Amino acid sequence: MASTLPYRDINVHASSSYYAFSSPSSPNAPTLVIDRPSGDFRLSEGKVLGAKRVSSIAGILGIIRLRLDRYVVVITKTQTMGRLRGQMVHRVVATEFLPLRDPQVRDPDEDTYLSLLKTFLKNGPMYFSYTMDLTNSFQRQAEKDLAEPLWKRADDRFFWNRFIQTDLIEYRLGASQRSSLRQSVGSHPEVDPFILPVMFGMLRITNTSVKGNPFTFALITRRSRHRGGTRYFSRGIDDKGNVSNFNETEQIVIFNDDASAGMAGYAGDGFQNGRIPGNPGKEVHILSYIQTRGSVPVYWAEINTLKYTPKLQVRGVDSAVPAAKRHFDEQIKTYGDNYMVNLVNQKGREVRVKEAYEEMTRLLVSTPAENTMPSPSTEQQFHVVEPAEKHQEYDRLHYVYFDFHNETKGLRWHRAQLLLDQLHQPLLKQQYFHGVDMPGDKLGRMEVRNRQTSVVRTNCMDCLDRTNVVQSMLGRWTLTRMLIDLGFLRTGENASDDAAFEHLFRNIWADNADVVSRSYSGTGALKTDFTRTGNRTRAGMLQDLNNSCSRYLQNNFTDGPRQDAFDLFLGAYQRSSSDTTYVDRRPVLIQSMPYILAGCLFFIFISIFTRRLPNATVWPLRLMTMLCLGVAIWTARFIWTHGTLYVNWPKLNTPPWATEGYQDAMSSVRHDPVIGSFIRGHERGRSEARLGYLEEGKKRKE
Template sequence: MTARSLPFRDINVHASITHYAFTSPSSPSASTLVVDRPSGDLRLSDGALLGGKRVSSIAGILGMIKLRLDKYIIVITKAQPMGRLKGHMIYKVIATEFLPLRERPLHDPDEDTYLALLKTFIKSGPMYFSYSFDITNTFQRQSQLDPSQPLWKRADDRFFWNRFIQSDLINFRTSGTRHQHGQQPGVDPYILPVMFGMLEIIPTSIKGTPITISLITRRSRHRAGTRYFSRGIDEQGHVSNFNETEQIIVLNDNTSGLGGFAGGGGMQNGKVGGTGGKETQISSYVQTRGSIPVLWAEVNTLHYTPKLQIRGVESAASAARAHFDEQIRLYGDNFLVNLVNQKGREQRAKEAYEQMVKLLVTSPRETSQQDNITDEKFRIIEPGGRQEMDRLHYIYFDFHNETKGLKWHRTQLLLDQLNDALERQQYFRGVDMPASFEGQLEVRNHQTSVVRTNCMDCLDRTNVVQSMLARWVLNRQLTDLGILAHGETFGSDAGFELLFRKLWADNADVVSKSYSGTGALKTDFTRTGLRTKAGAMQDLRNSITRYVKNNFLDGPRQDSFDLFLGTYLPSTSPHMVFADRRPLLIQSIPYILSFSFFFVLVGIFTRRLPDGAVLPLRMFILFWFVVGCWCLSFIYSNGMLYVNWPKLNPRPWATEGYHETIKNVQKDKVIGPLVARHERGLSTARYTNAEEGKKRIE
């Protein structure tokens, strides 16, 4: 790949009344990208643009997005170096700026809300990029791609997080405009793929051998969202909270320190600084996680435990087939490890998953293994035919039941069950090709299958199991590399053991925060290998925080996902989309509750005059106490009216639940007659299919 097709490392922005111009001072012969104002038309210019005043230097163009009134160019103004991976510097997006195409003299409430959602989302979302390395693809997939292609063309579409807001540049690149026809390869250096997820690169050593260990978790942009507003599978076969995690070991790489922008080709092939004549070797291991691939949801009602809805297994069979077709094509055989509970509310989700697997595989053979401690330890569904779906291997492990009483060592039972599969699936291994300018790898070994792990949220239990599998494979990799002796584990190196645990605990927290709003549970076990009382208290705090955020704060957060990823288009939306259209009395009850609480406190703590009557004060306190209790009971009983739902793409089950709850409220003896009979809330016609926007991005 030529340096000309790599994204520019330095871009200057020039602004005038008529246009924005983007140039690279380090590439003076490259074309200037011009965005005309206020139309937003793109063009390339080979000459200097007069009248443009230099505004600033930026790290890259994140993309362009059209809101209700205007289009904005989102530029990366600050990026933090995270370290080098095989010589390539990786950066984290720290700060961005929105460049409007119009000068807006008046503020529009909806437009301001859209901007606030986007800015908050970008600021809180961990996004990473590289100018010379494709972080959206695993090393194994990179080895199969054409390195002469521009970076954005090689990016994995699932993890090309800013794909939607880059669509203007990509469309201009592929087909041009009315002013400049045909393909425009000069745009390639301005298109910068960004990944959303977790990335850590740590130079370290084990047993005296210098290595670089890295962990990358890539979150899919399809069906992305928050914990209770994004569950299960959609019609296209995309599941919620799908993440691909790659654990990487680099041996004989002396280019892993922090620094400025990576240099030229010599720095990009992993040999700068010298490795003493030893080959630079890469070993990586990939796992996936994703929501149970059936149509299901958990409906917020302000109760701590939401209502579980499973809307049929057969109706989701085609979507699940599409999902696993893609998984098998990308990863080979899939070992489906299901960790949900076999009793209680999660039992229905477990049974639905098993029914789906039985529908997909040909003549499945089902077995179970038991011991004298539990009724059932494993449930295994293996294929019996030779169809493509027979590359699915379902394994059930009752995580909570097996580890109850802090018996975390019993997770080893699952590892024993997967031992043969892990032996067969191998891992990726490659070494630098000496004469390759692009830093290509000579492949020595491929990973032939993947373990796809899930629990209800694909967060806490999932991460514990994934870290356990990663530990097993890492011991094997280090043994194969000759760093560890046969039968030895890296646990004997206390420093490296601590680093490994921290790495996976950090991964748990990042994945959990982006989905549930808090750090993960059970990370004390991941960090220390022990379940502690302090860890249990931290889990309690996180659980309470999750309850508050999932019920009262996640609606706008889901809206920000839908806005950034293009599953909702503001330009087609009605005015005042964020307005609260619930009946006024329904809106007022939380305020009445607050006033009641305040008046009760005033009555209790107000000093009574010596000759003052006691009864009126007691009646005052009792009245407001009764009013407050009624308000609290009403809110809790009709919780769907007080959950902060997404407003841009509300979910169908939220619409149904809202209408049902309103009808029940109208029958209430106290306030029923006072509630407006006409529907002021959710529009059935508008919300008939909440997933319609998913198709717009394709």
């Protein structure tokens, strides 16, 4: 019988005609062979001859096709993060790309793609386990068939390397490797141990205690692979119902977990799932609580123009209703009732997003009943949209607006407790998951004693800073409830009463904020000083200023390549051997503006601070300096006015609003009284093809 769990040790043998992958701990298992350069798979029962062992790897991340070649991406180095229910959890530290072809020619785009992917994998926080499913919450794990292979049990949303595992999965299922045929050629269950699901997000596991009661505390945030991307290039919802920056956060408490047990065995050894039992004299209790976050589910975008505050664009709410229905169909099916907490501002530019969200809720909920509860300090504290009567599935949506900025301004962070008071009854009703290990069960199944029946879905504009403050507050409240229900705390006591644990809890949630923010915006989160210490400090505000400046630079000048890396890895871009994607097709004069500005500023700086000879003629230098000053002012004004032309947009899947902004900016430049005639007269091949990557119309592929 073939193992259903991934191999934790794989040897790689390479030759000019194939790569061979085998597990030394499973000598009777067949060897997976990938022929070069075709990329065809086959299984070999005997020892593969003519190859040289090149390395030992921790797993196969997948196979990716770029412009000229396909590459086997392997995990070469990992870091052990800890144990959950006695099962080891690892982080991907280093990867390597094994080309199927011997490189004959150098291709600039191919090199660019490889560089993007290597940087993405180096910086991306990815985790996996050989023996447990990290992509599913413990509640969903309890509902799975644990006899199935690990990759089949994985949640498709959080199976981060699902796209680059496509070739292996199709071969496993028996599909033809030729995409034009898709014929059934017989399944190959022996391939299951080579398919390793990887999760992207945040994971922390620590052994701690509250008032002398020891337990394992873990926090896992899983980022969805659907509509993955960066801050200003991935907003709102798509036609398939996927929202940007969707994350599921699971807070886990395990009592009587035997953290000192030996290392879980190799695939096929010991228990079927490699689990090691805990203390046989005590029940192992697993408690977990799920929260979600995600972008406001309407069609909206923010358009970079080099201004600190981008232009906000909200498209028709009515047109987004089918997509929102698909989104909430999945959310209700997976989590039950959704309590949608909206934290965006009720004034200024964010109010349009708030109003669009509320309008969408009214369109989905039958006979909506609205209630506004005023606060002495603001015009509006809570705005609640609830169904008057439940007639349909979407009446399980409950909208709660909380004016976070106004309620907490002036460092009054304790007023965030008002939201907790508003959600008190829903939190009591939704419960949390509670399972107990079934002694002697070789599959590691759990006896379910309680289920979480709903979820709080929190968002601000980016689902980052304000969102994490609120989620950590809800996590603390639920943890206290868990400890009271199990008898470790008395009614009226709080987990935060234990200073050492409170310090640990705050820092883990602050780390979660930083990881989620870094993967989306490029910097750590704002307001983490409050999450870490419970107080807003001046040092924290200075750090927020630094992060805000860094976000501005990254969102305008480096997020385009980061978005391209997301699209390549997640399969949102269909590559073509004829693409010349990274050629800059802007007119040379427009390209040269930043260099002209830099040269003028350099000359002005030198003229001011360079010492002159006593008998030197001054007026030519002054004239030249004044000329450079005038040119510098004009070029700076030009760049600022036409900032869309200088944003580093994604080149593979350029957003439609970027194309529109580019066209508008070019139209404005052609009418510029100074350089308009040069652009009109010398524009290279002024046609629709001239827009290059902005007009290629690449389609996203899931």
